Amino acid sequence: MANPSPLALIVFFLLLILTISATEYSRPPPKKIIAMRSSKPESHPQQVHISVVGADHMRITWIADDKHTQSLVEYGRASGVYDKSATGEHTTYRYFFYNSGTIHHVKIGPLDPDTVYYYRCGGIDDMYSFKTPPASLPIEFAVAGDLGQTEWTSSTLNHINASNYDMLLLPGDLSYADTNQPLWDSFGRLVEPLASARPWMVTQGNHEIEAFPIFDWFHPFASYNHRWRMPYEESGSSSNLYYSFDVAGGAVHVVMLGSYAEFGSDSDQYKWLVKDLGEVDREKTPWIIVLLHAPWYNTNAAHQGEGENMRRATEHLLYEARVDIVFAGHVHAYERFKRVYDNKANSCGPVHITIGDGGNREGLALDFKKDHKSASLSLFHEASFGHGRLKVLNRTHAHWSWHRNDDSEATVRDKVWIESLSASGACGAGQTTELSASGKDEL
Ligand SMILES: *[C@@H]1O[C@H](CO)[C@@H](O)[C@H](O)[C@H]1NC(C)=O
Ligand SMILES: *[C@@H]1O[C@H](CO)[C@@H](O)[C@H](O)[C@H]1NC(C)=O
Numbered sequence: 001m002a003n004p005s006p007l008a009l010i011v012f013f014l015l016l017i018l019t020i021s022a023t024e025y026s027r028p029p030p031k032k033i034i035a036m037r038s039s040k041p042e043s044h045p046q047q048v049h050i051s052v053v054g055a056d057h058m059r060i061t062w063i064a065d066d067k068h069t070q071s072l073v074e075y076g077r078a079s080g081v082y083d084k085s086a087t088g089e090h091t092t093y094r095y096f097f098y099n100s101g102t103i104h105h106v107k108i109g110p111l112d113p114d115t116v117y118y119y120r121c122g123g124i125d126d127m128y129s130f131k132t133p134p135a136s137l138p139i140e141f142a143v144a145g146d147l148g149q150t151e152w153t154s155s156t157l158n159h160i161n162a163s164n165y166d167m168l169l170l171p172g173d174l175s176y177a178d179t180n181q182p183l184w185d186s187f188g189r190l191v192e193p194l195a196s197a198r199p200w201m202v203t204q205g206n207h208e209i210e211a212f213p214i215f216d217w218f219h220p221f222a223s224y225n226h227r228w229r230m231p232y233e234e235s236g237s238s239s240n241l242y243y244s245f246d247v248a249g250g251a252v253h254v255v256m257l258g259s260y261a262e263f264g265s266d267s268d269q270y271k272w273l274v275k276d277l278g279e280v281d282r283e284k285t286p287w288i289i290v291l292l293h294a295p296w297y298n299t300n301a302a303h304q305g306e307g308e309n310m311r312r313a314t315e316h317l318l319y320e321a322r323v324d325i326v327f328a329g330h331v332h333a334y335e336r337f338k339r340v341y342d343n344k345a346n347s348c349g350p351v352h353i354t355i356g357d358g359g360n361r362e363g364l365a366l367d368f369k370k371d372h373k374s375a376s377l378s379l380f381h382e383a384s385f386g387h388g389r390l391k392v393l394n395r396t397h398a399h400w401s402w403h404r405n406d407d408s409e410a411t412v413r414d415k416v417w418i419e420s421l422s423a424s425g426a427c428g429a430g431q432t433t434e435l436s437a438s439g440k441d442e443l
Pocket of ligand 1: 157158161162193194
């Protein structure tokens with residue numbers, strides 16, 4: 001072929017650029033980290049966040065720089081009237097030259113459902129308030145993974161705040177402190193307005209590990225486990241890295257798995273999971289939702305295969321228990337799959353959703369593979385920052401929507417009704433499900 005003339009080349013490239021810009025939504029770039037400094041006196045509580053413990057208790061966690069602040073929470077149902085109180089415990093940790101403030105954990109209750117409580121921490125008159133989750137359906141979850149602390153995070157938080165959610169579920173990667181400990185404090189301040197007002201239930205991602213292999217006296221997850229203590233003992237787990245809880249009077253069972261804890265069939269996590277799922281009575285609990293960090297199904301070029309060992313080890317347990325939905329993070333994009341099991345469409349398997357697009361500083365994972373072996377299982381994907389909302393309306397129906405942070409406008413990009421597998425007679429989730437520890441269910 002003859003060489004094209006320079007003019008033809010220029011025209012060709014101009015056309016190419018025009019075509020690309022006409023068809024592609026232009027991806028906003030990552031945004032700056034927001035550094036949140038404390039403007040409060042040392043004795044005052046900061047980084048306040050709450051998490052549910054059992055059916056009617058709440059754990060209030062906060063940090064004070066002053067070592068003498070008491071582990072005390074006073075609370076009540078009227079603004080400024082604290083007619084009840086509880087004391088708890090406190091802890092600190094060191095990380096190289098960093099000394100944490102005093103981290104307080106106080107469990108309060110029993111609390112009434114769907115009720116606003118006002119509270120203060122450490123006897124200091126900074127008033128906070130939260131609303132307890134409802135005792136029955138409906139319930140609304142906000143779901144956001146890989147949150148970080150950038151201007152995109154802030155935009156995600158504003159969009160979540162504008163919804164009337166009852167509880168936030170986070171499938172791992174909180175602060176992106178990446179061993180720079182003051183960034184954990186900054187993250188705590190950034191999320192406080194939301195995390196002090198609704199329970200935030202989290203599991204770990206790879207950014208929570210923060211281990212230094214050569215200095216093995218620095219335990220992995222030191223910061224995460226001290227700051228984000230979850231109700232693991234209450235669900236019979238021996239580790240803060242995996243646990244479960246019930247909400248909406250037991251209508252929804254949420255299982256938080258640890259992608260970075262051992263999961264092989266002789267591990268504690270595996271044995272705990274067998275027992276935990278085995279104890280769910282689908283008559284009382286029509287919904288089971290699982291969260292973990294590294295996705296088992298993923299057509300994005302990022303993090304291919306990283307969830308595969310865990311999938312091979314534990315997917316059959318989730319399938320046999322008829323888990324309804326699995327949320328993952330890790331990949332900085334959104335993707336929703338068909339109901340799947342063992343790499344095939346399966347109407348009795350969970351819906352897998354990757355929601356790792358909360359707003360972290362690493363930016364988006366743009367490259368979805370059209371020729372990926374799971375491409376035919378993937379129903380929707382998009383690389384944009386955003387969050388999800390899961391409204392569990394009744395025993396049979398839940399509505400899922402994914403909301404993109406499109407500048408300041410909230411934009412719904414994906415929505416779908418999800419039917420509980422316990423409602424589907426064909427999958428037999430209404431009856432007691434036999435869990436075989438040995439595994440493979442022939443389809
Ligand atoms: C959240 O929304 C409420 C009103 O719905 C508002 O008063 C509050 O300032 C908002 N908080 C944040 C952090 O956006
Ligand atoms: C559950 O909610 C869905 C959606 O609103 C509705 O179609 C269905 O009839 C409801 N089921 C029951 C048992 O109320």
